[in-house]
Amino acid sequence: MGTVTSTPTPAAASRRQVLELSWVVGVVAFVLVRFVIAYSTLAQYGQWTVIVFGILDVATAVPYALGTARLVTGLVDHRVAYASRWAMIACASFVAPYVWLAWAGREDFPPIVYVVVGVLAVLLGANAVVGIARKVRQERQSATPGEVPT
Numbered sequence: 001m002g003t004v005t006s007t008p009t010p011a012a013a014s015r016r017q018v019l020e021l022s023w024v025v026g027v028v029a030f031v032l033v034r035f036v037i038a039y040s041t042l043a044q045y046g047q048w049t050v051i052v053f054g055i056l057d058v059a060t061a062v063p064y065a066l067g068t069a070r071l072v073t074g075l076v077d078h079r080v081a082y083a084s085r086w087a088m089i090a091c092a093s094f095v096a097p098y099v100w101l102a103w104a105g106r107e108d109f110p111p112i113v114y115v116v117v118g119v120l121a122v123l124l125g126a127n128a129v130v131g132i133a134r135k136v137r138q139e140r141q142s143a144t145p146g147e148v149p150t
Helices: 010-045 047-076 080-104 111-142
Strands: none
Touching (some): 080 111
């Protein structure tokens, strides 16, 4: 029993590019807002730690956004190897800023910071997984037989 893969039409591919770009812009905007909030909250514990967190967060926002967008399209198209590669990129990009923050703040941050950041990371990660699953399901259901979902 083989897996059927599909290739999007030029129109579908173009729509995917527009959606991907808008997703990247949205994620970067969200990360910038999150940095402002994090900086105003955590700068008292180590200004440079929070600044590097912000730089790392912004730098990983694009690979994270591309990774999640391409993970969705890979799963919609039944391209598991392609989706898996992008899932690894998205995961690494997602956790990198949090790992840095935990490591760099190990001497300055009180325990409540770790609790709050940990809870936020888990909630944001869970939201991403649920959102990806929902989008894949919606795209697969909206396609008619023989058509490639956009």
